Amino acid sequence: MAKVKKSPRPKAETPKGFRDYFGAEVTQRTEMLAKIAEVYHRYGFDALETSAVETVEALGKFLPDVDRPNEGVFAWEEDNDWLALRYDMTAPLARVAAQYRNELPMPYRRYAMGPVWRNEKPGPGRFRQFYQCDADTVGAASVAADAEICAMLSDTLEAVGIERGDYVVRANNRKVLNGVMEMAGLSGDNQEAERGIVLRAIDKLDRLGEGGVRALLGSGREDESGDFTKGAGLGDEQADIVMGFMSAKRDNGAATVARLRELVGSSNVGGDGVAELEMMAELLDKQGYQAGRIEIDPSVVRGLGYYTGPVYEAELTFEIKDEKGRPRSFGSVAGGGRYDDLVKRFTGQEVPATGVSIGVDRLLAALRMKGRITAQEVGPVVVTVMDRDRMADYQAMVADLRNAGIRSEVYLGNPKNFGNQMKYADKRNSPIAIIEGGDEKERGVIQIKDLILGAQIAQNATLEEWKDRPSQIEVPRGELVAQVRKMLDGQG
Amino acid sequence: MAKVKKSPRPKAETPKGFRDYFGAEVTQRTEMLAKIAEVYHRYGFDALETSAVETVEALGKFLPDVDRPNEGVFAWEEDNDWLALRYDMTAPLARVAAQYRNELPMPYRRYAMGPVWRNEKPGPGRFRQFYQCDADTVGAASVAADAEICAMLSDTLEAVGIERGDYVVRANNRKVLNGVMEMAGLSGDNQEAERGIVLRAIDKLDRLGEGGVRALLGSGREDESGDFTKGAGLGDEQADIVMGFMSAKRDNGAATVARLRELVGSSNVGGDGVAELEMMAELLDKQGYQAGRIEIDPSVVRGLGYYTGPVYEAELTFEIKDEKGRPRSFGSVAGGGRYDDLVKRFTGQEVPATGVSIGVDRLLAALRMKGRITAQEVGPVVVTVMDRDRMADYQAMVADLRNAGIRSEVYLGNPKNFGNQMKYADKRNSPIAIIEGGDEKERGVIQIKDLILGAQIAQNATLEEWKDRPSQIEVPRGELVAQVRKMLDGQG
Numbered sequence: 001m002a003k004v005k006k007s008p009r010p011k012a013e014t015p016k017g018f019r020d021y022f023g024a025e026v027t028q029r030t031e032m033l034a035k036i037a038e039v040y041h042r043y044g045f046d047a048l049e050t051s052a053v054e055t056v057e058a059l060g061k062f063l064p065d066v067d068r069p070n071e072g073v074f075a076w077e078e079d080n081d082w083l084a085l086r087y088d089m090t091a092p093l094a095r096v097a098a099q100y101r102n103e104l105p106m107p108y109r110r111y112a113m114g115p116v117w118r119n120e121k122p123g124p125g126r127f128r129q130f131y132q133c134d135a136d137t138v139g140a141a142s143v144a145a146d147a148e149i150c151a152m153l154s155d156t157l158e159a160v161g162i163e164r165g166d167y168v169v170r171a172n173n174r175k176v177l178n179g180v181m182e183m184a185g186l187s188g189d190n191q192e193a194e195r196g197i198v199l200r201a202i203d204k205l206d207r208l209g210e211g212g213v214r215a216l217l218g219s220g221r222e223d224e225s226g227d228f229t230k231g232a233g234l235g236d237e238q239a240d241i242v243m244g245f246m247s248a249k250r251d252n253g254a255a256t257v258a259r260l261r262e263l264v265g266s267s268n269v270g271g272d273g274v275a276e277l278e279m280m281a282e283l284l285d286k287q288g289y290q291a292g293r294i295e296i297d298p299s300v301v302r303g304l305g306y307y308t309g310p311v312y313e314a315e316l317t318f319e320i321k322d323e324k325g326r327p328r329s330f331g332s333v334a335g336g337g338r339y340d341d342l343v344k345r346f347t348g349q350e351v352p353a354t355g356v357s358i359g360v361d362r363l364l365a366a367l368r369m370k371g372r373i374t375a376q377e378v379g380p381v382v383v384t385v386m387d388r389d390r391m392a393d394y395q396a397m398v399a400d401l402r403n404a405g406i407r408s409e410v411y412l413g414n415p416k417n418f419g420n421q422m423k424y425a426d427k428r429n430s431p432i433a434i435i436e437g438g439d440e441k442e443r444g445v446i447q448i449k450d451l452i453l454g455a456q457i458a459q460n461a462t463l464e465e466w467k468d469r470p471s472q473i474e475v476p477r478g479e480l481v482a483q484v485r486k487m488l489d490g491q492g
Numbered sequence: 493m494a495k496v497k498k499s500p501r502p503k504a505e506t507p508k509g510f511r512d513y514f515g516a517e518v519t520q521r522t523e524m525l526a527k528i529a530e531v532y533h534r535y536g537f538d539a540l541e542t543s544a545v546e547t548v549e550a551l552g553k554f555l556p557d558v559d560r561p562n563e564g565v566f567a568w569e570e571d572n573d574w575l576a577l578r579y580d581m582t583a584p585l586a587r588v589a590a591q592y593r594n595e596l597p598m599p600y601r602r603y604a605m606g607p608v609w610r611n612e613k614p615g616p617g618r619f620r621q622f623y624q625c626d627a628d629t630v631g632a633a634s635v636a637a638d639a640e641i642c643a644m645l646s647d648t649l650e651a652v653g654i655e656r657g658d659y660v661v662r663a664n665n666r667k668v669l670n671g672v673m674e675m676a677g678l679s680g681d682n683q684e685a686e687r688g689i690v691l692r693a694i695d696k697l698d699r700l701g702e703g704g705v706r707a708l709l710g711s712g713r714e715d716e717s718g719d720f721t722k723g724a725g726l727g728d729e730q731a732d733i734v735m736g737f738m739s740a741k742r743d744n745g746a747a748t749v750a751r752l753r754e755l756v757g758s759s760n761v762g763g764d765g766v767a768e769l770e771m772m773a774e775l776l777d778k779q780g781y782q783a784g785r786i787e788i789d790p791s792v793v794r795g796l797g798y799y800t801g802p803v804y805e806a807e808l809t810f811e812i813k814d815e816k817g818r819p820r821s822f823g824s825v826a827g828g829g830r831y832d833d834l835v836k837r838f839t840g841q842e843v844p845a846t847g848v849s850i851g852v853d854r855l856l857a858a859l860r861m862k863g864r865i866t867a868q869e870v871g872p873v874v875v876t877v878m879d880r881d882r883m884a885d886y887q888a889m890v891a892d893l894r895n896a897g898i899r900s901e902v903y904l905g906n907p908k909n910f911g912n913q914m915k916y917a918d919k920r921n922s923p924i925a926i927i928e929g930g931d932e933k934e935r936g937v938i939q940i941k942d943l944i945l946g947a948q949i950a951q952n953a954t955l956e957e958w959k960d961r962p963s964q965i966e967v968p969r970g971e972l973v974a975q976v977r978k979m980l981d982g983q984g
Binding site: 009010011012013014015016018019020021022023024025026027030034037041042043044046047048049050051052053054055057058060074075076078079081083085095096098099105106107109115117119128129137139140141142144145147148151155279282283286287288343345346347348379380391392393395396399402405406407408409410411412413414424427428 | 501502503504505506507508510511512513514515516517518519522526529533534535536538539540541542543544545546547549550552566567568570571573575577587588590591592597598599601607609611620621629631632633634636637639640643647771774775778779780835837838839840871872874883884885887888891894897898899900901902903904905906916919920
């Protein structure tokens, strides 16, 4: 047997697919979550924080009688129970809505924000832990609940810094789609496969264009690599009905609704869907959410079997460049809809629910691309240590600065090499360094060094404008706080 | 083989030892974390958020070659790697400090807040997921780093609402304790067991009193149930030295330090410890952290083998009643100290580090006991639905209220039974209900119902003072926002 030599030291690494977040990455997300929570709360939603760990039984979707639950979650056996990390915020909501059904107010409006975990193959930008930020209304059958969530989504995007015009919330209704299927002769029990192909084809309109979708509706489509995708086998007339649905969007909600009413014709479910969309459009219009903020858009499908009525998603419409340098719109940052089987698995009762999930990390990425937030935050003012026996003097300086609300610290590494102290300040992105040597101490003064200006001068020493702005000033010790504040203000 | 009948429905329960947090429980913790983060940040600490999942190898303490890692963590096997949920914030910090050692500024000051998981037997008030809120300085050997953390801890407690006088941060130094052990003749390599007994005995001073601790230092102690705990076997003279150490606290830091210097006598390590304590006391004194905020207290021990120098803890000193109704002080809410083996396991290098961990849930409990925060938050203003065809009118009302920053919602359940709407508002702890029936609509008015006052009157209908305050007023629709705001202000 071969002898396996063990490494004496553990590897300092995150598990595959996980990552660490530093400084501004953390604080910017925290700030965004606070802004979102403020809007959700103002809309009457209550916070809920469930534990990260659930029983696999409560999470559902998994087979308790196999040796190991299905892939997709991180699960383990504990005291003869299978436990797992939550993979979304909806499954725990279902458990809570069932567990506390006698105590919770009904309708129950809750928001939840936090990490979820997916046991999926990681890829570039795809992590196994990421944040979700959900709001759901449980126990409200009225589409007023759906309209409200669309309005709230619009308000939320503006609250976190996405300007009006840079986003659109699109709403549709799965019943309309079902009506269109019916009119296209696809409502049979034996046509589920065809309906699936049609749904997936509609979802790909952005990417494949009209021609590609038509091919998928018909006999099928060969992609650039030569791979063939089987089509739904619709005749031209049937395909026309589906294509007509996808291009039914008109300049305003009323016109779109009118066009959809033509398309669903005699279908009852389709008629119901159109009526719901009309009601939502009216509610939103009266609250001031006109086109440009929230639009009825029949091309919104949102996944496959899950939703039962209204569906909605938020797209950021400004242009970015993709990995090949081609312009494209930023895309979806939030989505949701109505689903009626939330607690049925637990209680047997159907309880209507509707809700939205915001992808916080995508939103942060969008704000960074727009230059609204910068990746690096400003570091602390660094009080350097010129004489290690006078640590108390230096600590008293930062106490003064901190009491005035100014972020600051004494350099706490080995102070022997002053260059290392300045390198540290540079690495921290510090705006200012304070220096008080023995000579300054004797004269009752300190040196205040403008590190931002210093860096600019170092980069471009010839610029005239900096001639008059000294990058270092000497001031009385008593003016420390006032002068630091003045310099910080000057740095903008 | 017996046929096992399976329950057709999953149980709607959290796993054993886990719980859900609702409404104010969540928002109050979020607010507290924000206040703590603000202080940590002002002190120059940077945020760090590591993933909840680590490799067992990186977490350490576990045996990779047994079938299953040690108890204490939640762990599972994934792609031939053992993964686990973090059980504290220090182990991930060690991994990060090693992994990014070439990129991080040094000293590295970071704070981390979030849940940790312990696979321990749950009990009353003991959960398997709870929050920690840590700040550590890595790579600073100076006790100035320890003093700073004590100062920051004091500032943090005041920032979250613990008043000066209701807390004390106590600092001690493990080297002083080691010196005392030396003077008591307990420094031998073969006396580790005795030192352990002495440490544990000191830690129990609060609970057992001087007599109990003396028994444990000597031959041993029999508790009320008759169980016997073996003692350290010290003679009277040795025990006197240890007891002298524990009662060495004097009125001010300088006097305590002088007393400790006597006690450690000729011990080198003890002398070093006293010098460090003296330095910390001087630094803190110059920054304004006098007795009553931070004190040198030799009875602080903080656990067993882990710490190597300064140790500190924060205690809330106000009285509460224990489960038997006896008064006792609230106790410890935070603690920490210096440890020098942070990254050695990964890199072989010793890197000094010092840090504190705040128990956020304990702090929240303390604020609730003091009446500083209340368990239930104020609910939304509820706009009732008198006429379901006029949902758009009601939604327009909440849009007005929300745009004015007032938390509000339309009742979205079945509006048929008005009593249910009022019961809902009651369950939500709503301050105000808005009513607009057909008659009001015609006259352009709305009814604003003061639910707080209404509840008070219902409880005590005879009180004169309420005769003049109507619990319901009729106002023009145009005055909705102004009148709601006025009523909310009146409710305080």
